Amino acid sequence: MPELPDVEGFRRVLVSCAKGRVIRRVDVRDTGVLHGVDARRLRDALEGRRFTEPERHGKWLLAHTGGPTLLLHFGMTGRLLCAGPDDAVQAHDRVLFDLGGDRRFRYRDQRKLQGLWLADDDSAVARLLDRQGPDALAVDREDFEAALCARRGHIKTALTDQSVLAGLGNLLADEILWRAGLHPGTRAADLTESERRHLYTQMRRTLRSAVTAGCVPPRDSWLTGHRDDPDPACPRCGTHLRRTRQAGRGTVWCPRCQPDGG
Structure with missing residues (x-):
């Protein structure tokens, strides 16, 4: 089960794979991992946006774009991977993000216990994380x-x-x-x-x-x-x-x- 160190690793994947890159296409292969947003709204909100510096809070990963924020939670079996354009799509790849050139990143999850949320602004992010305590790595x-x-x-x-x-x-x-x-x-x-x-x-x-x-x-x-x-x-x-x-x-x-x- 992904815990704080795993999610910090996923944050680094996002930095190396996607930071500064424009989201060319969002391919939702399984809507069962989307929460409070449908595939069309996710595409409309993110396509054409550029990923900025991501954050992590506890087991949550916040993928900022300078506008809406994509929040990812990995549940029991979720992973975030950077892939090349010719890498085969796997059965458990639920959402694919085309970043142009040789970069793709994928949300992969076998059991689909959590997934992806979309927050339009900082207040929406705060509402989604409202029940979270202080981050274990940052708490004094x-x-x-x-x-x-x-x-x-x-x-x-x-x-x-x-x-x-x-x-x-x-x-x-x-x-x-x-x-x-x-x-x-x-x-x-x-x-x-x-x-x-x-x-x-x-x-x-x-x-x-x-x-x-x-x-x-x-x-x-x-x-x-x-x-x-x-x-x-x-x-x-x-x-x-x-x-x-x-x-x-x-x-x-x-x-x-x-x-x-x-």
Whole structure:
């Protein structure tokens, strides 16, 4: 599932592939990924426009044009790709953008759980993102701590709640909590000031490494690198990893490194 580092990677794809280029043609192959806009209106709004500097907020990518903004959300299986004019269109390529010359970019998504929105102006962008919390990569420590103090539920649930903090998904939340030595079932409001500060530090470090990699990397030294092993063990202490579900999400942790204090 694309999380903040993946979407930051897609932002870079958009910069390298499309920034400064005129949208010659918008080819909607599947209207099922369009939200609040039909194919004709999307074409009329974007064709002839030029992509400017894109932004990312959490898991959302904002493709600005100096007029309307195209907002993309990648759900479970979405991707953004730069393609050449002769590259074959794949079955899951839902919307294609012809930028002239040798540049095309494509929104590809197998399961179509999210998709594309169109905002006519900045106020429309703000309305679409109204329920998003601060971006996890940009939030300062004070706002981060305040957001956690206001939550009554488990820390894992708080970290993956996009209205609390935008950008963290299941893999990142488990990785950050493991690095911080916090059990995922710990109540967010029960964290001490020291624990909140340590959690913020580990979140920043994890995000910086993951953004550089363009994903949550399955490195041997990371929890992510072992969570899907047949007999997963903690890369720090070798203890057998535990699994459970929280709010419908598969959760993995080390009982030794992340003891349950409750």
